[in-house]
Amino acid sequence: MADAQQAVVMRGVVKRFPGVMANDGVDLEVWRGEIHALLGENGAGKTTLMNILYGIYHPDAGEIHVSGEHAVIRSPQDAIHLGIGMVHQQFRLVQTHTVTENVILGMGDGLLFREREARQRIKELAEKYSLQVDPEARVWQLSAGEQQRVEILKALYRGAAILILDEPTSMLTPSEIEELLKTLHRMTEEGHTIIFITHKLDEVTAVSHRVTVLRRGKVIATLETAQTNERELAHLMVGREVLFRLAKEPVKTGEAVLRVDDLHALSDKNLPALKGISLEVCAGEILGVAGVAGNGQREFVEALTGLRPVTGGFIFLKDSEITRTAPRVRIDSGMSCVPSERLTAFIPNMSIAENMILKTYRQAPISKGPLLDHKTVNAYADRLIQEYAVMTPSRETPVKLLSGGNIQRALLARELSTQPALLIAASPTSGLDVGATETVWKLLLEQRKQGRAVLLVSEDLDEVMTLSDRIAVLYEGEIMGIVHGEENNLEQIGLMMAGALRLPQEKWA
Amino acid sequence: MKMLRLGLEPRRHAPRYVQVLGLAFSLFLALLAIAIVFLALGVNPVYAYQRIFQGGFGSLYGLAESATKSIPLMLAGVGLALAFRARVYNIGAEGQLLMGAIVGGGIALNFSELPRAWLLPAMFVGGFLGGALWALIPAILKARFRVDEVLTTLMLVYVASDFVRYLVNGPWRGPEQRGFPYSSPFSLNAQLPHLGVTRIHYPTLIIAILVAILLFLLLVRTKLGYEIRVAGENPAAARYAGMNTQKIVLLVLLISGGLAGLAGVGEVAGIHARLSPPEGISPGYGFTAIIVAWLARLNPLAAILTSFLISGLLVGGDAIQVALNLPSATIHIFNGVILLFVIAGDLFTRYRIRLEARS
Amino acid sequence: MIDLIVSVISLAIPAGTALLYGTLGEVYAERSGVLNLGVEGMMIMGAVTGFAVTHATENALLGILAASLVGGLLALIHAFASITLRVNQVVSGLALTMLGLGISGIIGKRFIGQPLSARPLPLDFPVLSDLPVIGPMLFQFNALVYFSIALVPLLWFVLYKTYWGITLRSVGENPAAADAMGVNVFLVRYLAVVFGGLMAGLGGSFLSVAYAPAWIEGMTAGAGWIVIALTIFAMWDPTRALLGAYLFGGVRVLQFRLQPLGISPNLLNMLPFLLTILVLWFISEQAFRRRIGVPAALMQPYSRE
Numbered sequence A: 001m002a003d004a005q006q007a008v009v010m011r012g013v014v015k016r017f018p019g020v021m022a023n024d025g026v027d028l029e030v031w032r033g034e035i036h037a038l039l040g041e042n043g044a045g046k047t048t049l050m051n052i053l054y055g056i057y058h059p060d061a062g063e064i065h066v067s068g069e070h071a072v073i074r075s076p077q078d079a080i081h082l083g084i085g086m087v088h089q090q091f092r093l094v095q096t097h098t099v100t101e102n103v104i105l106g107m108g109d110g111l112l113f114r115e116r117e118a119r120q121r122i123k124e125l126a127e128k129y130s131l132q133v134d135p136e137a138r139v140w141q142l143s144a145g146e147q148q149r150v151e152i153l154k155a156l157y158r159g160a161a162i163l164i165l166d167e168p169t170s171m172l173t174p175s176e177i178e179e180l181l182k183t184l185h186r187m188t189e190e191g192h193t194i195i196f197i198t199h200k201l202d203e204v205t206a207v208s209h210r211v212t213v214l215r216r217g218k219v220i221a222t223l224e225t226a227q228t229n230e231r232e233l234a235h236l237m238v239g240r241e242v243l244f245r246l247a248k249e250p251v252k253t254g255e256a257v258l259r260v261d262d263l264h265a266l267s268d269k270n271l272p273a274l275k276g277i278s279l280e281v282c283a284g285e286i287l288g289v290a291g292v293a294g295n296g297q298r299e300f301v302e303a304l305t306g307l308r309p310v311t312g313g314f315i316f317l318k319d320s321e322i323t324r325t326a327p328r329v330r331i332d333s334g335m336s337c338v339p340s341e342r343l344t345a346f347i348p349n350m351s352i353a354e355n356m357i358l359k360t361y362r363q364a365p366i367s368k369g370p371l372l373d374h375k376t377v378n379a380y381a382d383r384l385i386q387e388y389a390v391m392t393p394s395r396e397t398p399v400k401l402l403s404g405g406n407i408q409r410a411l412l413a414r415e416l417s418t419q420p421a422l423l424i425a426a427s428p429t430s431g432l433d434v435g436a437t438e439t440v441w442k443l444l445l446e447q448r449k450q451g452r453a454v455l456l457v458s459e460d461l462d463e464v465m466t467l468s469d470r471i472a473v474l475y476e477g478e479i480m481g482i483v484h485g486e487e488n489n490l491e492q493i494g495l496m497m498a499g500a501l502r503l504p505q506e507k508w509a
Numbered sequence B: 001m002k003m004l005r006l007g008l009e010p011r012r013h014a015p016r017y018v019q020v021l022g023l024a025f026s027l028f029l030a031l032l033a034i035a036i037v038f039l040a041l042g043v044n045p046v047y048a049y050q051r052i053f054q055g056g057f058g059s060l061y062g063l064a065e066s067a068t069k070s071i072p073l074m075l076a077g078v079g080l081a082l083a084f085r086a087r088v089y090n091i092g093a094e095g096q097l098l099m100g101a102i103v104g105g106g107i108a109l110n111f112s113e114l115p116r117a118w119l120l121p122a123m124f125v126g127g128f129l130g131g132a133l134w135a136l137i138p139a140i141l142k143a144r145f146r147v148d149e150v151l152t153t154l155m156l157v158y159v160a161s162d163f164v165r166y167l168v169n170g171p172w173r174g175p176e177q178r179g180f181p182y183s184s185p186f187s188l189n190a191q192l193p194h195l196g197v198t199r200i201h202y203p204t205l206i207i208a209i210l211v212a213i214l215l216f217l218l219l220v221r222t223k224l225g226y227e228i229r230v231a232g233e234n235p236a237a238a239r240y241a242g243m244n245t246q247k248i249v250l251l252v253l254l255i256s257g258g259l260a261g262l263a264g265v266g267e268v269a270g271i272h273a274r275l276s277p278p279e280g281i282s283p284g285y286g287f288t289a290i291i292v293a294w295l296a297r298l299n300p301l302a303a304i305l306t307s308f309l310i311s312g313l314l315v316g317g318d319a320i321q322v323a324l325n326l327p328s329a330t331i332h333i334f335n336g337v338i339l340l341f342v343i344a345g346d347l348f349t350r351y352r353i354r355l356e357a358r359s
Numbered sequence C: 001m002i003d004l005i006v007s008v009i010s011l012a013i014p015a016g017t018a019l020l021y022g023t024l025g026e027v028y029a030e031r032s033g034v035l036n037l038g039v040e041g042m043m044i045m046g047a048v049t050g051f052a053v054t055h056a057t058e059n060a061l062l063g064i065l066a067a068s069l070v071g072g073l074l075a076l077i078h079a080f081a082s083i084t085l086r087v088n089q090v091v092s093g094l095a096l097t098m099l100g101l102g103i104s105g106i107i108g109k110r111f112i113g114q115p116l117s118a119r120p121l122p123l124d125f126p127v128l129s130d131l132p133v134i135g136p137m138l139f140q141f142n143a144l145v146y147f148s149i150a151l152v153p154l155l156w157f158v159l160y161k162t163y164w165g166i167t168l169r170s171v172g173e174n175p176a177a178a179d180a181m182g183v184n185v186f187l188v189r190y191l192a193v194v195f196g197g198l199m200a201g202l203g204g205s206f207l208s209v210a211y212a213p214a215w216i217e218g219m220t221a222g223a224g225w226i227v228i229a230l231t232i233f234a235m236w237d238p239t240r241a242l243l244g245a246y247l248f249g250g251v252r253v254l255q256f257r258l259q260p261l262g263i264s265p266n267l268l269n270m271l272p273f274l275l276t277i278l279v280l281w282f283i284s285e286q287a288f289r290r291r292i293g294v295p296a297a298l299m300q301p302y303s304r305e
Helices: A045-055 A076-081 A099-104 A115-128 A144-157 A172-187 A203-206 A230-238 A295-303 A327-330 A354-356 A374-387 A404-417 A432-448 A463-468 A486-497 B016-042 B045-057 B060-083 B093-110 B115-145 B148-167 B202-221 B223-233 B236-242 B244-271 B285-295 B299-324 B330-343 B346-350 C004-031 C039-057 C060-084 C091-111 C134-138 C143-161 C162-174 C177-179 C183-211 C221-232 C240-261 C263-268 C271-290
Strands: A007-017 A022-029 A033-041 A061-065 A069-071 A084-087 A162-166 A191-196 A210-215 A218-222 A256-266 A272-282 A285-290 A312-317 A335-338 A422-424 A454-456 A470-476 A478-484 B003-010 B349-356
Touching: A007 A045, A007 A191, A022 A033, A022 A045, A022 A061, A022 A210, A022 A218, A033 A045, A033 A172, A033 A203, A033 A218, A033 A230, A033 B299, A045 A162, A045 A191, A076 A084, A084 A144, A084 A312, A084 A463, A099 A115, A099 A144, A099 C162, A144 A162, A144 A172, A144 B330, A172 A191, A172 A203, A191 A203, A210 A230, A218 A230, A218 B244, A230 C221, A256 A295, A256 A486, A272 A285, A272 A312, A272 A454, A272 A478, A272 B045, A285 A432, A285 A463, A295 A312, A295 A327, A295 A335, A295 A422, A295 A454, A312 C039, A327 A335, A327 B003, A335 A404, A354 A374, A354 A404, A374 A404, A404 A432, A422 A432, A432 A454, A432 A463, A454 A463, A463 A486, A463 B093, A470 A486, A478 A486, A478 C183, B016 B045, B016 B330, B045 B060, B045 B299, B060 B093, B060 B223, B060 B244, B060 B285, B060 B299, B060 C091, B093 B115, B093 B148, B115 B148, B115 B244, B115 B285, B148 C221, B148 C263, B148 C271, B202 B223, B202 B244, B202 B299, B202 C162, B223 B236, B223 B244, B236 B244, B244 B285, B285 B299, B285 B330, B285 C091, B299 B330, B330 B346, B330 C060, B330 C091, B346 B349, B346 C134, C004 C134, C004 C143, C004 C162, C004 C183, C004 C240, C039 C060, C039 C091, C039 C221, C060 C183, C143 C183, C143 C240, C162 C177, C162 C183, C177 C183, C183 C221, C221 C240, C221 C271, C240 C263, C240 C271, C263 C271
Parallel strands: A033 A191, A033 A210, A084 A162, A162 A191, A285 A454, A285 A470, A335 A422, A422 A454
Antiparallel strands: A007 A022, A007 A061, A061 A069, A210 A218, A256 A272, A256 A312, A470 A478, B003 B349
């Protein structure tokens, strides 16, 4: 039944995780030489399915055929032998090693590392598929786009005929995305097959020949891309109509709550990461900070919250200078933060109640003198759980047992319950499904309405465009410009994200 | 053909009874493994265990000795439980214990004429400070300069041992000891009272139990305890919440060092009544206390129980050392194997284990 | 003056050799991402095994081989605990050190005070050893000393210039990356940890068979812990391990040199441990400022799910 035109056939694939059915009898058929999009929300099971194809997970049931042959894939090694390569969303690169060392990793032919030959082959491949990158550079010196090229080179170096790309555009600038798509088309011309995991509808229509939609671990449909449209795909993906636009009521903005003046800070590698950032966030406004990942977002948020030393410049919260104060002082003077790495905001093994008081445990009535008042703590936790509709069996449940959406709800509950003057939200919806995203967005708009200042730092341009009154674009640790959050500024924002445009300061919004 | 296979299924949360059963089972496996070691070394394990059990728990005398030896284990163990909770790996309780013994002993030797009601408390306070200051060195190195505490606390054990040796061989050697490396005996005022005919120096035991209860309350009832638990579980979250993690590191090291110091005072004032070379003051209580803490799952209250359990093994171990003519290092076998199985026993809390039939 | 330098160097090299073996092994283990705090236990087990087997067979080579094997076996336990069971590496290593100290005490009891007749592979450098200054300084050691020196460039070469080395370093830096490229992360870590144990056992047997040569209970006296510190000092590099090991060997020699001056041997005994603390302090400052060295995945168990 399997013919050679089918690059990959997966039948009845089942994968269970504790408490979750990640793949529930999935059938997938990918044709040779096509770009096949795998579309679905976060948690739909796309990545799990591809991890099974790549041998990282083992299916509980189901079978796989590769190039018409029945295949048992026990490890990535097996997958590589079958000509399958995978570029994970989080790059699997050794930061301290050179590009060449990364590319040849795991290639066991002979003992001696023939660096020159390897470098030569990498250069040839790079030229053929226009994947420019310096083979001698160390990975940590490379941009996200370059790192992705290294990942693709790794697969090509091993002669991969089938390439899986997991959310490949999430870290790229618009122009880098264009280049990637060109490379992919080039590869299909050479006979490669590409499986493209995404949750972005425009990418599906822009790049793929066919698309398979997954929802809650099941295949909903497989369609020819040319014979469908974004609206239909959205409906299939979510199972209902999606709210593409949220109503943003006009709010009268007040005084500046956060003022940042010529802020400088270093990265973990002691290189300049923030090079003179200046901006203001006013009461009743959402200021979005757009930018491709790794341009100083993390350092910026850490410098604001006091977790990273500032090497120059000033930070003012309301009217007091807080540039060099301890995190605790900033929290107590009205700064709240939803960090992008949720792990830093929670203690997974501790109960929801104990997590809810992480920011307020020092204050009466939650603590009295040196003692914690457990009664008040419990009442406080119960109130927040109810108010923000956190779904949990009880307040004693360890946070690690909650779903991603509920964890984020609990986090927002905690951060908003203190009535902060300033809320810093970093990638607040990454990894959340459409429903949870909507809840978070509504909560942020609600803060704006209540006259709080919101600083939204996000790599998701859609999110920034949807929510922000003004948008500052961060590129290599500098603000390239600040514009109003209107659709017709999109092109300018894209150019600034790529570092191709810098607005003179007097033109900033 | 059907085959039985051991299956591991990860579990996200283990109820308490699973944790307790898992611990008990690992302890059982540890004793089994030690039996194998004994067998390999040509010792009849059934006989050995009989002697151990009889020695440690089988008589009033044995029980009293077990209680005596549980005192230093409990004091040092609850301190370590607190430090490990904050994920501060103080491995050097042995050295802190010795420094406590030195300071306490120094006070005993130099102020021997003070009345008991002054002298003994002064020795305890001095011992606590001695142990705490000894722990302050790695504490500052870690909090201020990010030097890993595992090695520094451990290195200071060797330094403290050599320091004790230096003192009892040199400046503090008793003139009446005819060249043997001992200090002069403590005055009666510097000696702790015993319970009846036993060697249980009950003032120290009472202090130890009180401390265990206090530390338990500290962990669950106070802001500081909350901070310690958060810092141990997730240091990044602690910093994000505005906690002073350096202060926590300093504090838990000082407390655990001080408590080990108290244990040292208890040993010299309650048992030996003089200073002797380090092996004479402590047969490695500071290291065994690590097991006490781990076996108690870092819960200070449970450490009261586990210190007694482990000290029973120690006493029983002494009995077979004499009976079978084994070197004193034998006890390390117990320590090592039990510790290994206890940490491996976490398997039970992380996985559901079941037999599956596979065709 | 020259005589003094010659004598210090000629004593420091053998005094640092056991440390060198241990450190070279631990460099590899930690490069794979596993911290082995059981080195002390593996060294002491190597020491007692080496002595016992040499004593019984009159063949030092057999003794040394057996010692390495025992060190490797003990390391296998650590590998199983820390790699397969993913337990706390600090505690597991500590437990093995205790175990090693205990078992070596029982095995070694009957060997206390016994002499050893067999010597490991005496070497003769006919011309070289007669050279002035250089001769007595460098050409009159036991074969094990030269073997350890030869291992340094070899292990350096393997680490940086071969596929094995790249694989090993990748596993210690980013196991997920290595796994995705078809590397068996578990196998690599097992091999590295067991190699570390072999080297620790070998180093221990050097002490009891060649250096002392005798069995004394607890004779490693913290050398295993110094090895852990030296690994950090060496910044996980075999060549710097050589430097560090001889530096500490030199301190050991200094100890004997200073004793006649009337300084208490007990106080001199503290020197290597105090030096270790100073070294750790210095290195931590540097490592933090430059953000280099530590294998990124050190002490992090790996699992796919």
